[in-house]
Amino acid sequence: MRGTLDQVGAWFGFVPNMFTMLASNPTVLDLVMTVQMKASSLLDARTRHTIALAVSEADGCDYFLALHTAGSLKGGMPWRTSSWRGREARSIRSGLR
Incomplete structure (x- = not known):
């Protein structure tokens, strides 16, 4: 093990x-x-992490969203397209209301 x-x-x-x-x-x-x-x-790593990001976002799971965002960024996905960045922005916007 x-x-x-x-x-x-x-x-x-x-x-x-x-x-x-x-x-x-x-x-x-x-x-x-x-x-x-x-x-x-x-599936290549980028595709696997993209799917995992979508599932994590749909589930609202910050832990896996952060994990797969890190994997995606490590695999070459630009930060501007990462799901974590979008959630962070939404959290900030909702806090401003």
Whole structure:
């Protein structure tokens, strides 16, 4: 299991809390890793992060929005198109009302 978390750390540059939590059930962690590997072979990183950003935005999940924004920026997505930037701007605007 430690090897799996090391692999996750290599992908993201750190081990997201979600994977640490999943490690408490090795079967679930293995399943999630299998899905991740399949997605990696079918879609490039930018596309995967773009999809993840859209889902995170729809779910209203700041944690994953921040995580996938960082991955998208690392993968070359311009800041001006990132979902996190849009949410930050909306939060600021709503606070001004």
